[in-house]
Amino acid sequence: MAMINDSMVTALNEQVRREFQAAQNYLAMGVHLDGKSLEHLAAFFYRQADEEREHAMKLVRYLLDLGHQPTIPAIELPPGEFEGIKDIVQASLTQEQAVTRAIHELVDGALTAKDHATYQFLLWFVDEQVEEEASFGKLLDIIDMSENVLQVEHYVRHMGAEGEGGGEAEA
Ligand SMILES: [Fe+2]
Ligand SMILES: [Fe+2]
Secondary structure (H helix, E strand, C coil), X not given: CCCCCHHHHHHHXXXXXXXXXXXXXXXXXXXXXXXXXXXXXXXXXXXXXXXXXXXXXXXXXXXXXXXXXXXXXXXXXXXXXCCCHHHHHHHHHHHHHHHHHHXXXXXXXXXXXXXXXXXXXXXXXXHHXXXXXXXXXXXXXXXXXXXXXXXXXXXXXXXXXXCCCCCCCCX
């Protein structure tokens, strides 16, 4: 069994919390959009929420595999009010950037501790964050180029059909 130090266990549990928090935030955003009849944008955020939960469970599984009991954290209330689609996507990108910084700090910690197993495990998250930031950055570009939210909805519908942002086809 790979050795992993106590501060790394704490840091990984903290990342579990961040991923569940991201999942709840995206779920709240999805529900908000669903309530505005923007079903394809809503579906995009529901997929993001599912992905974040998978990220959390990946970390939970890793801790279990190493014989550490993960803690399932309490989650702060997600934001309930949103100004509009641009604010939602900008807040998402900001959240992803914060998660990227957290992941990089975890990687730094693993390198310092010569914790090769955790280092290797975290590289998947490093790659994933590049994709996550790119996907929200692209959506922000599309919003800036669009005349109204229906054009964004159309774009996201098409994006879903091509399998981006989660791979599940949208009819
Ligand atoms: Fe994540
Ligand atoms: Fe993410």
